[in-house]
Amino acid sequence: MTKTGAQAEGGEGPLAIICGGGSLPNAVAKAVTERGRPVILLALRGFADVEQIAGFPHHWIGIGKYGVFRRIIERHGCRDIVFIGSVVRPGLRHLEFDWATLMLVPRLMGLFRGGDNHLLSGLLRILEQDGFRVLGAHEVAPEITVPEGCLGRFAPSDRDRSDIVRGMDLIAAIGPFDVGQAVVVANHHVLAVEGIEGTDQMLARIADLRRAKRIRMPQGTGVLVKAPKPQQDRRVDLPSFGPHTIDGIVQAGLAGIAILAGETVIAEPARVSDAADRAGVFVVGLPSSQRGTST
């Protein structure tokens, strides 16, 4: 379903950017504007950060306000839509519906049964049925993705590289289950697999296990390996990381992070690189040829 590059660049009118939390909505808006295309930010109430949104034309909308959303983007003549920024899946009882959303309820209900990828892919299908085109943030703003190679001064050792291969293979094996996009491997030993708790909590768990002496490997052992699931729709579920991930890695006593390049977004790359260099950890972007194979 992903558009080809040619289609993705052929948009007319401003790009509608639906903004969750964090600094990425700002980075995408900036990159798209610099390429000469106007943007309209739809800031999700309760998720988007005021200071990240303020510098661009924007509207605040509540989740569930599909009618409001459609009126705004149609008024601005938007056809292309990008989702970016963090959102936590809301419970139905916390949503305030408008009439247009109520009309969608039958279509939405079926979507609440699967994983996040399933839910968001379904929302995407609804937007497409309504004539909109949903693009990936990595398509409209490739400069926000992780480049191949080392980001800071440090590089993975041979042992780290072997852990990275094992991690990529494990991620490939669990891909069909629509579960975590990250694992921690140390000395060929799988320490953690990400579930719905997310990468930050998984790293915090490793830090706890170290404090409890349940992990006794020396500091600087092990790698956080992160890759989007092969069948994942990048337009709605693009893995991302930023400076706080470096903090998490340091707390967990790992040697570094390996991420599939191009398909993973990096928030505030300069701060990530500085933080990694200060902490002595590596950040490496892997070419897609190093995606794992299921054993």
Place this chain on the structure above:
Amino acid sequence: MTKTGAQAEGGEGPLAIICGGGSLPNAVAKAVTERGRPVILLALRGFADVEQIAGFPHHWIGIGKYGVFRRIIERHGCRDIVFIGSVVRPGLRHLEFDWATLMLVPRLMGLFRGGDNHLLSGLLRILEQDGFRVLGAHEVAPEITVPEGCLGRFAPSDRDRSDIVRGMDLIAAIGPFDVGQAVVVANHHVLAVEGIEGTDQMLARIADLRRAKRIRMPQGTGVLVKAPKPQQDRRVDLPSFGPHTIDGIVQAGLAGIAILAGETVIAEPARVSDAADRAGVFVVGLPSSQRGTST
């Protein structure tokens, strides 16, 4: 490497039971004694529980005291050895070595690099090289394993059964990575995969995510699915669960637990069944034909 039933029952002399923590060493000693075979318990200092050991002939030994261990079991004429009970892998600097263990250091060092299964399988090879026979607790005391079928009053619903199939398939997929033996699946959605933190901490994580409203499914949704890895050596790494697992399931708001029968040990089955019935959760033992298939 697992012995056949005929070999396993052909032992002579008392059975040496190396005892970690919890009530299982007591249950195994009781079952073996009732079958008419004498036992000698080797209680691991820092792990075994005094009250579980007291009723049987026993010796306390420190981990790393391989020389002491050999002298004791040879004096008693033991040839067969069983490992049972919980141990957390100790750090090398917390071990006190005797001379015989020091001689093993070169053999042991290589073993500290892999997962638990790798380490314990290696210890087992060393014992076999020294002429001992290591049996599985499930072989000498099959009555301690989970039987097929429902243990208490409650049974899995159709939805639970579908979650169980998905969980078993996921466990099969991650089997080659020597990682967790348990997952949590709710409504076809994988919530957690066990890493080195263990089942209890994984369940506590689900409870936390519920409290934080990051899981919003109704109470009584989801299943803990637990199965030993297919290539796991049951003699050194037999999955087990007991009454505290039921507490964990209740805290996590799950509907029940599904476990591969015969190859998983159950501590205090009467208390498990009572606790499950009181809490309204199911405990089901699955035949090995329901072991998952990697997709």
